[in-house]
Amino acid sequence: MATVVLLAVTGLGLGALYFLVASGLSLIFGLMDVLNFAHGALLSIGAYGSWWAASGHLPGAGSSGAGFVLAVAFGTAVGTLAAVLLELVLIRPLYERPREQVLATVGVGLAVPALLSAIWGSDARTFPGPHALSGTFGLLGARIPVNRLVLVGAALVVLVALRLFLGRTRHGLVVRAGVEDRAMVTALGIDVRRAFTLVFAIGGAAAALGGALGGLYYGSVDPGQGTSLLIFAFVVVVMGGMGSVAGAALAAVGVGLVQQFANYYTASGLGDLAVVVLLAVLLLLRPSGLTGRLA
């Protein structure tokens, strides 16, 4: 029982991480038809930004208390800024040329990890998390690491915030409409490209936050983290239905749990395979994804 609980909570933590990456990926693809292969790089930028700040390089930031919150906020802000720059400088000039656009994001997705390892080395760096978050607590006989809960909590906050943004604000309305029919949104007199930048900023912020909290989850940061998470985030996006935040949340939980349980009860690595099988089965049964619409 204790093992099952531990696996479930760890799976949920992993799912939370996937959701933070996939929610932005899903919105970006739904609205702009852009497959953003650089999204993992945004996660890495968030992770390294937080690690850099928490290691004492940013005045006021540190590895505990308010200093750690500041470090995570710093990493998230740097990731957001990088996402906005990416959209304005690289994605925007290439809207008429989707193939080059995809290649450009692939290039950034390769260049950023290379840059990170050139500066800080390719080895994993220990992530200095606060003492309070490195402990465990008891749940139904299992010792659960506290950082799993932090991830799940952050993902829930992001989910609720995204749904409020999409459901209650005019910008959110424009995004939802743009996912359905971009041309018609412009034909109503709305500059949909501003929504593009906004969605990139939101997606970048969520991914960078995922990177910062992922550092906590793994206990370290390394240049390749973003790329390996990105693959599963793509699986989550496809499962959840392009452009659907609620679908991404559901799929992220499913993928995280399946991966954890399969990796533990079968051979290690089979869990990753199981996720791909799950994707194939779902696509055969419901080609439009779990929800099929934006929510």
Add this chain to the structure above:
Amino acid sequence: MTAHTEATEPLLCVRDLRVVLGGRHILHGVDLDVAPAGVTALLGRNGAGKTTTVRGVLGLVPRSGSVRFGGEETVRTATHALVRRGIGYAPEDRGVFAGLTVAENLRLAERPGAGTPDYPLVHELFPELKARARQLAGTLSGGQQQMVAIGRTLLNGNRLIIADEPTKGLAPRVVTEVAQVLERAAEAVPVLLVEQNLALVRRLATSCVVLADGRTAHRGPAAELLADADATRRLLGVGSAEALRTAGAAPTAGSARPAAGSPRPDSPEGTTVSPRPADSPAPEEADA
């Protein structure tokens, strides 16, 4: 702008509009004027380029040539910026966002910073939209979706309304309703109307532009064209007598009075523009 230029310059003045899509020349030289009042009908057979013309005017497809709106060249203006100068657009497929509610569809058409949206007008013309405000637009009937599409064009005190086949596929009762709304809207705002239902064109349009093979083939008063048997057959592929029968009484052609029991003027079963080439008339037209 002086009163003089307002009186002489058309509200929308399109010259030599060309559109190339996927290497194919869809439009090669469309000329089109929309007068500052009344309904201008854009006619032509299927595939003549009517919808592409509208999309070209709005910049929804890459275009070249000249598109002057309100006296200013807009051929390089982005769609959203052009629309914000005062154009309401109800596209051919209605362009309704299926996953949004009726209220959200209308809210999208609001233009913050450009006056108060005229919800009283929209709700007066289409009371159903108020009653169904919270319903998802994707679950509406075709007629109700068309009401949403036209409602969006009436929300902003636009200077021009462009309606692309607003009665296509609608039930007779709804066609009548849509026609009445367009008629009323046209009292205040000029309308560019793409329409296959010639009875409706006859009832609403003052002038018309006929496209053939991506070019302007004819421009002039709508009544004059519809009264001319040869021109109507040549340009639109329908016999004039047939057109007039369904268009109701024709003041310029007394011999073609409607017969008792003929379709009502606003009937969707009325004559529509034939997809057939003009030089292969249907049997019933051969002896007309």
